Amino acid sequence: MATFRSLPNYAIFIVFLISCLSFSSTEAYDALDPNGNITIKWDIMNWTPDGYVAVVTMYNFQQYRHIQAPGWTLGWTWSKKEVIWSMVGAQTTEQGDCSKFKGNIPHCCKKDPTVVDLLPGTPYNQQIANCCKGGVLNSWVQDSGNAASSFQVSVGSAGTSNKTVRVPKNFTLKAPGPGYTCGPAKIVKSTKFVTSDQRRTTQALMTWNVTCTYSQFLSQKTPTCCVSLSSFYNETIVPCPTCTCGCQNNITQPGSCVEGDSPYLASAVTGHASKNAFSPLVQCTTHMCPIRVHWHVKLNYKQYWRVKITITNFNYRMNYTQWNMVVQHPNLDNITQIFSFNYKPLTPYAAINDTAMLWGVKFYNDLLMEAGPLGNVQSEILFRKDSDTFTFDKGWAFPRRIYFNGDNCVMPPPESYPWLPNASPRPIVSILGSLMAMLASLTFLMALA
Numbered sequence: 001m002a003t004f005r006s007l008p009n010y011a012i013f014i015v016f017l018i019s020c021l022s023f024s025s026t027e028a029y030d031a032l033d034p035n036g037n038i039t040i041k042w043d044i045m046n047w048t049p050d051g052y053v054a055v056v057t058m059y060n061f062q063q064y065r066h067i068q069a070p071g072w073t074l075g076w077t078w079s080k081k082e083v084i085w086s087m088v089g090a091q092t093t094e095q096g097d098c099s100k101f102k103g104n105i106p107h108c109c110k111k112d113p114t115v116v117d118l119l120p121g122t123p124y125n126q127q128i129a130n131c132c133k134g135g136v137l138n139s140w141v142q143d144s145g146n147a148a149s150s151f152q153v154s155v156g157s158a159g160t161s162n163k164t165v166r167v168p169k170n171f172t173l174k175a176p177g178p179g180y181t182c183g184p185a186k187i188v189k190s191t192k193f194v195t196s197d198q199r200r201t202t203q204a205l206m207t208w209n210v211t212c213t214y215s216q217f218l219s220q221k222t223p224t225c226c227v228s229l230s231s232f233y234n235e236t237i238v239p240c241p242t243c244t245c246g247c248q249n250n251i252t253q254p255g256s257c258v259e260g261d262s263p264y265l266a267s268a269v270t271g272h273a274s275k276n277a278f279s280p281l282v283q284c285t286t287h288m289c290p291i292r293v294h295w296h297v298k299l300n301y302k303q304y305w306r307v308k309i310t311i312t313n314f315n316y317r318m319n320y321t322q323w324n325m326v327v328q329h330p331n332l333d334n335i336t337q338i339f340s341f342n343y344k345p346l347t348p349y350a351a352i353n354d355t356a357m358l359w360g361v362k363f364y365n366d367l368l369m370e371a372g373p374l375g376n377v378q379s380e381i382l383f384r385k386d387s388d389t390f391t392f393d394k395g396w397a398f399p400r401r402i403y404f405n406g407d408n409c410v411m412p413p414p415e416s417y418p419w420l421p422n423a424s425p426r427p428i429v430s431i432l433g434s435l436m437a438m439l440a441s442l443t444f445l446m447a448l449a
């Protein structure tokens with residue numbers, strides 16, 4: 001009997017182990033978006049006397065991960081002695097050494113050019129379709145109409161036929177920090193273009209694709225987001241785990257965070273901005289995370305139950321535009337209503353409907369303001385109970401997983417969850433809990449190694 005009863009716990013444990021291992025792998029794989037990638041497509045539109053003109057398009061095929069300002073940076077290494085004569089809709093950051101050219105000077109002579117998008121407001125004669133958005137690339141679910149970015153490049157000293165052209169190597173995509181890994185360019189079937197009246201189809205002379213995937217462990221060494229929990233049935237508020245994203249350390253790192261009421265706040269924000277504009281400057285908290293998601297189990301009705309979600313920004317140096325959140329909870333298969341956020345179920349595995357993406361309503365709360373009195377957004381979700389599975393016991397009402405802008409938010413350890421009054425903690429749960437915590441830290445260390 002005893003062995004039988006412990007079997008399900010073993011099963012949970014093994015499933016957890018597997019999910020940990022897949023999550024910890026530096027190879028980019030996200031269980032909630034298994035096919036997520038950014039595909040970069042080069043279409044050669046015409047040959048020139050010494051090369052070709054190509055339209056390069058980046059498609060963000062990720063469900064919820066986007067690239068926000070200051071935008072993407074794309075790099076590659078030429079296979080031969082190619083140069084860029086000109087670009088439309090983007091530019092290289094450096095021209096490089098073009099001293100051997102007389103007369104016409106190329107736009108860029110570097111062997112490894114670095115390309116950035118142009119800013120909105122670029123004159124029309126320097127634009128092409130889908131360009132000039134300051135490198136912002138929205139996610140597929142949130143705004144597929146703005147999930148692509150294009151530029152045109154005129155390449156010289158290159159091959160002038162599909163036999164002599166060499167594909168560029170070593171593509172790098174920054175957003176603008178690390179996180180993406182790009183595979184080699186693969187020559188694929190030429191893209192077909194249909195005219196707007198649908199009466200004629202043209203095709204590229206040659207096409208190649210590059211696929212880039214994201215890994216949170218390449219992107220940042222420490223987490224950037226944490227979760228705190230509370231409920232109506234227990235007055236305990238379970239805070240984010242201490243030191244989730246860093247520790248307050250006044251001695252070795254003075255100024256690593258700012259007190260919310262500090263008179264020096266304004267000067268700290270602008271003073272740091274010049275030095276390191278994109279590293280977060282966080283408000284001092286025990287968790288030191290730029291983002292905290294609070295999940296409050298608010299009300300219990302006969303047929304429904306209600307949760308309030310609050311996302312708080314502790315970063316003085318970041319307004320999160322077009323933010324999004326992914327939540328995993330078994331009851332997400334039966335949402336009755338969600339207030340003041342947009343919502344879409346994500347079903348990476350057709351049979352399991354326990355994951356949803358939430359994001360702000362345009363012009364209302366799609367901007368999560370920098371730390372301060374306006375630095376939060378809130379919503380409530382009304383779930384319909386399924387009498388077979390619903391319970392407030394064992395922390396069932398709390399989320400299984402939360403992502404903010406595609407990055408995992410660290411949950412408190414399960415044994416600290418608020419209990420139902422008069423429920424006794426189950427030893428097996430807490431043993432499992434500490435095992436989970438141990439494994440989680442182990443896998444994190446493994447990922448860093």
Ligand SMILES: *[C@@H]1O[C@H](CO)[C@@H](O)[C@H](O)[C@H]1NC(C)=O
Pocket residue numbers: 035036037038039061211
């Ligand atoms: C990239 O994403 C697209 C769209 O989801 C998918 O069709 C394609 O197979 C993915 N590519 C790779 C290499 O995973």
Ligand SMILES: *[C@@H]1O[C@H](CO)[C@@H](O)[C@H](O)[C@H]1NC(C)=O
Pocket residue numbers: 162163187206
């Ligand atoms: C190159 O073009 C020829 C015809 O012009 C075509 O048969 C061949 O498949 C093309 N090769 C590649 C790699 O696209």
Ligand SMILES: *[C@@H]1O[C@H](CO)[C@@H](O)[C@H](O)[C@H]1NC(C)=O
Pocket residue numbers: 077169170
């Ligand atoms: C491409 O990257 C690999 C590994 O980073 C490096 O060994 C190789 O030399 C690079 N190739 C070129 C052409 O830069």
Ligand SMILES: *[C@@H]1O[C@H](CO)[C@@H](O)[C@H](O)[C@H]1NC(C)=O
Pocket residue numbers: 039041059188189208209
């Ligand atoms: C290349 O990328 C384009 C655009 O994302 C896509 O439609 C096409 O299927 C891709 N081809 C291959 C072979 O992945």
Ligand SMILES: *[C@@H]1O[C@H](CO)[C@@H](O)[C@H](O)[C@H]1NC(C)=O
Pocket residue numbers: 248249250
């Ligand atoms: C750091 O300094 C703040 C006030 O400047 C203080 O409240 C906090 O306790 C100090 N933390 C440590 C770990 O000394």
Ligand SMILES: *[C@@H]1O[C@H](CO)[C@@H](O)[C@H](O)[C@H]1NC(C)=O
Pocket residue numbers: 316317318319369370
């Ligand atoms: C955030 O947006 C507000 C209002 O648009 C602006 O005043 C503030 O400077 C922005 N903060 C940052 C860090 O960009």
Ligand SMILES: *[C@@H]1O[C@H](CO)[C@@H](O)[C@H](O)[C@H]1NC(C)=O
Pocket residue numbers: 332333334335336345347353
């Ligand atoms: C998943 O659940 C949501 C919310 O109840 C529902 O709208 C959606 O149709 C479900 N999707 C699938 C594939 O079952």
Ligand SMILES: *[C@@H]1O[C@H](CO)[C@@H](O)[C@H](O)[C@H]1NC(C)=O
Pocket residue numbers: 333334384385386387
């Ligand atoms: C939602 O719950 C109700 C009541 O339990 C049930 O009748 C309905 O089929 C459920 N819907 C889904 C999509 O599971």
Ligand SMILES: *[C@@H]1O[C@H](CO)[C@@H](O)[C@H](O)[C@H]1NC(C)=O
Pocket residue numbers: 234235236238415416417418419420421422423
């Ligand atoms: C509330 O939950 C905490 C665990 O987080 C537990 O220690 C406490 O006893 C619970 N309070 C009540 C009244 O059950």
